[in-house]
Amino acid sequence: MNADAPAYDMAIIGAGVVGCAIFREFSLAGLRVALVERGADILSGASKANSALLHTGFDAIPGSLEAACMREGHARYQALHQGLGLPLLRTGAIVVAWSPADLAALPGIVARAHDNGVLDVRQISAEDVRTREPHLADDLLGGVLVPGEAVIDAWSAPLAYARQGLAMGGTFLPNTRVTGGSQAEAGWTLQTSQGPLSASVVVNCAGNQGDAVEAIARPSPFEIRPRKGQFVVLDKTAYPLASAIILPVPNERTKGVVICRTAYGNLLVGPTAEEQQDRENATVDQAMLEGLLAQGRRMIPALAAEPVTTTYAGLRPATQFKDYQIEALPQRRWITVGGIRSTGLTGSLGIAAHLHRLYAQHFGPLPTPADPVLTPVPNLTEEHPRPWQRPGRDEIVCHCEMVTRGEIAAALQGPLPAGDLGGLKRRTRCMMGRCQGFYCTWRVMEIAAPHVPGLVTPIQGSSA
Template sequence: MTETMAGDSLYDIAIIGGGVVGCAVFRACVLAGARTVLLEKGGDLLEGASKANSAILHTGFDATPDTLEAACVQRGYALYRDICADMNLSVVKSGAMVVAWTEDDLAQFPKIIEKAARNGVTVRRLDAREAREREPALAGDVRGAVLVEGEHLIDPWSAPMAYARQAILNGGTLMRRARVEGGVRQEGVWRLDIAGKPAVQARTVINCAGNYGDLVEAIVRPSPFQITPRKGQFVVFDKTAHDLFRTIILPVPTTLTKGVVVTRTVFGNVLVGPTAEPQQEREFPTVDHDNLEALRKAAFRIIPALREHDVTTTYAGLRPATQFSDYQIEALKNEGWITVGGIRSTGLTGALGIAEHVVTLYRDSFADPAPLKDVALPQMPNLVEELPRQWMQPQRGPIACHCERVTEREIEAALKDEVLPAGTLGGLRRRTRCMMGRCQGFYCTRRVMELAEAHLPGLVTPIGEGHRDV
């Protein structure tokens, strides 16, 4: 039921790319009644753009009004709020404040408020005193803020995992380590070549390939958009900083000094970032010391008390930016192809809205299957710091990762899961939080390796003859 090697079966839909958008589209297609396969080149889902973002559920208050992005973000927001509780996904209510530090920043507020109104999002202007009252940890020279109550924190990995899981539970097929290398369409059927595996056949292909979107698009046509991945670096502060503030602190978008977001995460850390650096690398983004140091200083400028807190880790993500500001979504009716490209930083929130839109395009252009009845719902394990975790329960078994308090049982469950087992070490970390804490694996790497060795080959090798335990 999980992953098949069946190359000769014919699918209604083949989705290329298992990021947050691909996972949401996968779910929507399966629930719409289409026989669907998701093809992911990586060893696990969420290995590309979706592995690194700021983990915020956006209202879309600052989206360009009347764009597809604004519509999908708004719809995605509403859909997530509708379905999250059913799958044990959470929303950590925090609200966001666009904070002004200068006269120029303040001058932008009317525009921000007007834009939010056009997007149908309620916001409220706070003067300097009100801003400080809401968040006393803000630096003293704060001039005012626009409060967006509806912006919240979510788990950026459990959510898309839940979408894919629901698709699989309801009959969808996931193929990982399935890199699409090309394809031809004959008599209304796409035959997609997969590196090292049998070809996959489907009537309709949906390109959700993220940072590879233009390269995959070239299978059907010269890509009308080019991806120039935009790198965003982040600094993660220790959980000791978690109680300094609650509201997401957003920059005024046009400040000359590039602003950064300072936000808590649902896992209990504080996150600062991102930078925005256009570049060519599509796969392995780099962090660099000077930019990380600049981010750290920017965070101190906004929340001075962060100086007293340690950095836990750093990371970088790649957003699939194109030459266009809006999403690039269209159905090519004569080609059996739907393009879902240029989904930039709003993809986490927009995904469910995008998926709904894609299914509408599919129904309009290709086929109109009967929606699934009696839909199975996955239950996701909770990783949100503020809610009860498994280590708190009786009969918890040993704790493997002490910084994040991850039990051996949780790690084994993620590795041995029958529906969607961890396929990479990154996938295991995203599912459980192991090795993600302040010691970054000093205490738990060995135990995690012992547990993971049989399931994730290649991480460690046994020491050969001649080794003796002391």
């Protein structure tokens, strides 16, 4: 190890939702932890775009590590969400059968759920489905009810995890690309774009760059095969058209197109499942988006009258394996966390707990932690009152999402301020409503420019 480099007990490479959860876990456990991220902010990679569902793991492969981490992650989120100010919309889910083949598959879905310990899952009749979801097309044949599925805020959760890690003494290192490393008996010296960094143990949580980072320690046993998912976000007027998460009968390759509410009062349709070589760019495709809308309208005909607010795409770090690729390498003082696909949001807290056990088994007991500091994040959802609704509120900057100047200013300050414009959007919802920033971009940029490197300050006095 390099005696001149900043020294940590653990360096976590990658600040997606899983990296943030692991950062929280080991900071709470009393280690000196560095969360290393090549982007300017947390969630700069795969974790910034997903369907924001908290899964029970009812349809995971029984006995898999993914199933275990999802089950534990689901339970841990429910236990801590109130203390961290995180939403939990208990919508439940219905797997809907649209064909005789789908209907024949429903008993197997129930059996798998029970094998996974999700015992409240049950098959329901077509009449029951229609009663629960009257806007679904009339030709549905039946369904499976999954009461424990829920909707959360995919951006506030990792922010809360990272902020709690910081409050417990952890360090966040943005704009820090890991380019290599060398191991000595005491641990690693990582070479980064900001200089060397020393750590006793390294955790590879690099998402779509996971196999490239793994090559620092060993020839990677897995290959990242990015899988793109495209989504359509419908206007807030569509929100009442589905109360539960509407799931299709899955196939071997994908769970299929989902219709669900968002924590922000919209309705979401997606994702697609498209393999691609490019690990950086998740572009949207008009033909695929039209296909998504067609499938959504097939299931809920009234969606044909609803306008689209926006579209987006994300890349999931899939590998050639169906299960998570998590492994401790004691001789290398390295822990691999790879192949965490669309279930990473749910599984993140369970993955962190699993790593806690791996660390204790292979690297020794953890220190006795101090009492945890609670770091609740601001509410972004429609579930609870927001600042614009309070007496004496200040200027509303984004009228589509009702975001105040105070919210934007707060997101640009504090222990984990927004590192770029994308981070500011994810912390406040500004520029993410019906006009997609057409009316508020100028004012948002004016407020943010002094705080965010690279933003151009608008001409003084020219904004509303």
